[in-house]
Amino acid sequence: MPSAIRVHETGGPEVLTFEDVPTPAPGPGEVLLRQHACGINYIDTYYRSGLYKAPTMPFTLGAEGAGEVVAVGEGVTLFKVGDRGAYSGAIGSYAAERVYPADRLVPLPDSISYEQAAGMMLKGMTAQYLVRRTFKVEKGHIVLVHAAAGGVGLILCQWAKALGATVIGTVGSEEKAELARANGADHTILYRTEDWVKRVEEVTAGAKCDVVYDGVGKDTYPGSLDCLRPLGMWVSFGNASGPVPPVPMLTLAQKGSLFATRPTLGTYIARREDLLATANDLFAAISSGAVRIPVNQRYALKDARKAHEDLEGRGTTGSSILLP
Structure with a gap:
């Protein structure tokens, strides 16, 4: 009997249980996948904790994976x-x-290997729409990436750099700063010990940024707005530190007629043609060498609790995967 990680009540990593489950049968329009790898993403912690409501209870976590069609x-x-x-x-x-x-x-x-795919479908396609569609990064742009050593962050740094941008990344340690620089960041800022808003102004000689990619949330608001030049765009695509409080529209005007958006991958790939175009652009970027997918943590499926503890403890870099 195959196994799965189930959540019977929301809470901390301790609510993740490893269970045997019946083999599911594909219904009309469905396939049965034997998964070779499953991706781990910060959004999984939102469902586990109850910040995002799961469609059923109990439920199985996780939003990305790769495998072989068996039925x-x-x-x-x-x-x-x-x-x-x-x-x-x-x-x-x-x-x-x-x-x-x-x-x-x-x-x-x-x-593309199964492990690569499981470590990049959500994060890689998120990076794709962020740099290609939400704000079209071009040569000469100055880009700020929060959590630059994280799963999406490392891909964003590489892709923005390949498109000709100057990339600034905020990170939590010197080790993560080295990793971000190795993946395209021109400048790194240690947000725990440096005034990162002031440092952005310094490294840009007062020009500030064309776009801020912010997957952190509460802890980086409103500082992210202060890092933007007039008419710049704040792209808030995650809440790793908690939800962003309501943003007064007048604040955007006062800080330079700024643009702000809260995009989701689901909207950008809602149509199959957009899904395929997004994924194929990602595959092409990897095949060309412009983007690499660093799968830096691998866990057995039964060790999902440890994976979540590491993720929420800021102990991971790049992509993390579960191996069934």
């Missing part, structure tokens, strides 16, 4: 048994096997 449901023509696939979307990925809608699964090229 197809009625009407499925996009995939056949033996095909490789990867996804980011509906929760339920912390499992050895899972069913998934065929039209939300992406064909995985042979050049």
Whole structure:
């Protein structure tokens, strides 16, 4: 019988339980995936803690993974048994096997490993839409990336640098600063010991930034706004430190007619054509060498609790995956 990580009540990492579950059967339009790797993301902690409401209780955590199609449901023509696939979307990925809608699964090229895919589908496609669509990064832009040594952060730094931007990253330690610099950051700021808003002004010689990519949330507001030049964009795409309080619209005017947005990957890949375009652009960036996916932590599926403790304790860098 396959295994999965289940949550019966919301709370800390201790609520994650490793259980045997029945083999699911794919329904119409679905495939059954035997997963080779499952991605771990900060959003998983939001569902586990109850900050985000899960669709059912109990539930299986996780929103990305990669594996092999082992059965197809009625009407499925996009995939056949033996095909490789990867996804980011509906929760339920912390499992050895899972069913998934065929039209939300992406064909995985042979050049991309299952571990790479599981470590990048959510984070990589998030980075793709952030630098290619939410704010189109171009040569000469100055970009600030918070949590620059994190899963999305390392990919953002690489991609923005490849597009010709000057990249500034905030990090929590000198070790993480070295990692960020090795992945494209031109300047790093230790946010725990430095006045990072002042440092941004210094390293940009007063010019400040065209865009701030902020996955941290409460702790970086309103400082992120103070790092922007007039008409700059604040992209708040996560709440690792807690939700951002309500932002007065007049504040945006007073700080230079700023733009602010709270995007989600789900909106950007809602149509299958956008899903495929986003994923294929990501695959191309990896194949070209412009972006590398650092999978720096690997855990057995049964050790999901330890993975969450490490993640929330700021003890991880790059991508983390579970191995069923």
